[in-house]
Amino acid sequence: MDFFEVNKFLGAALGAALLVMLISEVGNFVVHSSVPEKAAIAVEVAETKAPAPAEDKPKAVSAVAMMAAASMDSGKKVAKKCVACHTMAKGGKKKIGPNLWNIVGRAKASVDGFKFSSALKDLGGDWNYADLDAFLASPKTFAKGTKMSFAGVKKPADRAALLAYLRMQSDSPPAMPN
Ligand code: HEC
Known part of the structure; x- marks a missing residue:
């Protein structure tokens, strides 16, 4: 190894050392600058977690409360x-099911001549309203063994609109639910 070769070698070693220093500096910078980023993520998680229990609460969605907006x-x-299966009009005849005029507030299973x-x-x-809501959501669940073979109106908003409509099938519609 002559002098110039040693020099080249030392130069390369120095360059490598500088590069290592530079990389570790950049590394430090990256690590430091990522700290606030992590904190921001932590806050976000806390925020999305917080409302979760509140969303869980209204599981048995009642359509009755939605009637006013229907x-x-x-x-x-x-x-x-x-x-x-049903007539809705006043004095309508029975079909597979009984006439539904005045159904809101009517005694259950009270139509004369319907079995x-x-x-x-x-x-x-x-x-x-609450019983109609539950029955229409799932007839078989509310009245196990009913001969109304109908799956039910699953969407609360649809049931709310239906209840609001059924209420009006009367000469003197009963009061809206409080
Ligand atoms: C496939 C036929 C069929 C369909 C569709 C049907 N029903 Fe019925 N419904 C019946 C039968 C049959 C009965 C009697 C049930 C029994 O005696 O168990 C009944 C009973 C009822 C009762 C109880 C009536 C009373 O006098 O106590 C209500 C309320 C009612 N239906 C509402 C509805 C509404 C609202 C819909 C539409 C969303 C609907 N039904 C769809 C056949 C049907």
Whole structure:
């Protein structure tokens, strides 16, 4: 190894050392600058976690509370699912199911000349909004053994519109739910 070669070698070593220093500096810089980023992520997680329990709460969605905002037109549309089996008009005849005039507030299973199932007769009481809501959401769940073979109106907004429409099928519509 002559002098120039040693020099070249030392130069290369020095260059490498500088490069290492530079990399570690940049590394420090990157690490430091990423700290606030991590903090921001932590805050975000805390924020998205917080409202979760509140969203869990209203699981049994009641359509009754949504009635005030429901439109009569969409209620009439939803009611098309019923007219294969029910008449809605005053004095309408029975079909597969009983006439539904005045249904809100009417005694359950009380239409003369209609053969209700014992599932429906055993319910007792009047058709208030809450019971209609539950029955129409899932007839079989609310009245196990009912002969109303209908899956139910699953969307709360649709049920709210339907309830608002059914309420108006009366000479003196009962009061809206509080
Ligand atoms: C496939 C036919 C059919 C369809 C569709 C149907 N129902 Fe019925 N519904 C019946 C039958 C049958 C009964 C009697 C049930 C029993 O006695 O168990 C009944 C009973 C009822 C009752 C109880 C009536 C009372 O006097 O106690 C209500 C309320 C009712 N239906 C509302 C509706 C509504 C609202 C819809 C549309 C969303 C609908 N039904 C769709 C057949 C049907």
